[in-house]
Amino acid sequence: MKKLGLVLFTTVCILSLTLAVPAQKKDDKKSGGDATKGEAVFKDKNCTVCHWPDKETKRIGPGLKGLFTHKKMWDDRPLTEANVRDMILKGGGKMTGFEDQLTPKELDNLIAYLKTL
Ligand code: HEC
Structure with a gap:
C-alpha cells in the first residue's frame, strides 16, 4: 500500500508539472513586447521621419499602417515577423x-507596437 501512495504522489507531481509549463509559456509570450513602450521607441529612433504609423501611403519608406496584415514586404519577401525584424x-x-541602436528588448517592444498598427 505504501508503494501505491508513492506512485500516486509521483503521478500527481508529474501532472501538475506538465500543466504548469504551458501556463508559464503563455505568460512569457505576454511579456514579450510592450506596444506602448514600442511606440516610444518608434518616435525616439526617428522611424517617423520615413514612415507614417497611421497611413498606408509612402513617406520616404512605406506607410506602416496594417503592416502585419500584408502578405509581402516591399522586396517581395513574405511578410513574417522574422523578416520584419x-x-x-x-x-x-x-x-x-x-x-547598433536597438536593444533586443526595444526591438521586441517595437514589433509589438507595429503589430497594433
Ligand atoms: C531614412 C528613412 C528611414 C528610416 C529612418 C526608417 N526607415 Fe524603414 N524603410 C525605409 C525605406 C525607404 C523602406 C523600403 C525600402 C526601400 O524602398 O528602399 C523601409 C522599409 C521598412 C520596413 C518594411 C516595410 C514593408 O512593407 O516591407 C519596415 C518594417 C520598416 N522600414 C520599419 C522601420 C522602423 C521600425 C524604423 C525605425 C527603427 C525605420 N523603419 C526607420 C526608410 C526608413
Whole structure:
C-alpha cells in the first residue's frame, strides 16, 4: 500500500508539472513586447521621419499602417515577423539598419507596437 501512495504522489507531481509549463509559456509570450513602450521607441529612433504609423501611403519608406496584415514586404519577401525584424536590424534598400541602436528588448517592444498598427 505504501508503494501505491508513492506512485500516486509521483503521478500527481508529474501532472501538475506538465500543466504548469504551458501556463508559464503563455505568460512569457505576454511579456514579450510592450506596444506602448514600442511606440516610444518608434518616435525616439526617428522611424517617423520615413514612415507614417497611421497611413498606408509612402513617406520616404512605406506607410506602416496594417503592416502585419500584408502578405509581402516591399522586396517581395513574405511578410513574417522574422523578416520584419531582419529589415529593422539590417536595413535594406534606402533604409539603414538599426542593429547598433536597438536593444533586443526595444526591438521586441517595437514589433509589438507595429503589430497594433
Ligand atoms: C531614412 C528613412 C528611414 C528610416 C529612418 C526608417 N526607415 Fe524603414 N524603410 C525605409 C525605406 C525607404 C523602406 C523600403 C525600402 C526601400 O524602398 O528602399 C523601409 C522599409 C521598412 C520596413 C518594411 C516595410 C514593408 O512593407 O516591407 C519596415 C518594417 C520598416 N522600414 C520599419 C522601420 C522602423 C521600425 C524604423 C525605425 C527603427 C525605420 N523603419 C526607420 C526608410 C526608413
